Amino acid sequence: MTKALKVQPNEMLDLFEEVDQSIKINYYPPCPQPEQVIGLNPHSDGVVLTILLQINEIQGLQIKKDGMWIPINPLTNAFVVNIGDMLEILTNGIYQSIEHRATVNSEKERISLAAFHIPYKCDIGPTPSLVTPETPALFKTISAEDYVNGNITSKINGKSYLDVVRIQSS
Numbered sequence: 001m002t003k004a005l006k007v008q009p010n011e012m013l014d015l016f017e018e019v020d021q022s023i024k025i026n027y028y029p030p031c032p033q034p035e036q037v038i039g040l041n042p043h044s045d046g047v048v049l050t051i052l053l054q055i056n057e058i059q060g061l062q063i064k065k066d067g068m069w070i071p072i073n074p075l076t077n078a079f080v081v082n083i084g085d086m087l088e089i090l091t092n093g094i095y096q097s098i099e100h101r102a103t104v105n106s107e108k109e110r111i112s113l114a115a116f117h118i119p120y121k122c123d124i125g126p127t128p129s130l131v132t133p134e135t136p137a138l139f140k141t142i143s144a145e146d147y148v149n150g151n152i153t154s155k156i157n158g159k160s161y162l163d164v165v166r167i168q169s170s
């Protein structure tokens with residue numbers, strides 16, 4: 001990633017010296033009227049990267065692309081890797097976090113396992129070499145802890161939590 005972005009490797013790698021991995025297991029029971037409910041509301045993950053396993057290979061994960069919800073069909077023995085908000089901030093908007101949601105199934109339960117990767121004891125802001133006069137900082141710098149805590153306690157609403165650190169263009 002640092003090669004692709006042409007940034008000094010240490011600029012970003014130093015952040016990942018101490019990374020917390022937290023695991024969440026999602027259980028979605030079957031619902032006789034799946035179109036009336038949502039398993040998990042649209043959101044982006046407030047982390048750097050999420051590695052997700054659709055454990056029992058029941059379809060439910062959807063990503064938002066060009067304003068449309070696209071199903072992500074489970075592949076045997078494959079992980080889904082989601083870009084989170086912190087990577088969008090670090091890359092000054094070049095890599096964008098993915099908005100996603102989970103639907104439920106009328107007959108089958110669904111189980112997924114998400115491993116969230118969050119650097120801690122550090123600040124998260126656009127990496128210095130990606131901020132130039134042509135590409136000014138799109139986001140403020142915030143401590144990783146404040147971003148995570150604020151995100152966890154805010155209402156789940158698409159990618160709206162990123163607005164907390166977004167620098168409004170005048």
Ligand SMILES: O=C(O)CCC(=O)C(=O)O
Pocket residue numbers: 024026040045052054060061100101102111112114
């Ligand atoms: O169940 C899924 O496939 C998605 C889970 C998810 O997005 C999350 O836990 O943040």
Ligand SMILES: [Fe+2]
Pocket residue numbers: 043044045100
């Ligand atoms: Fe998620």
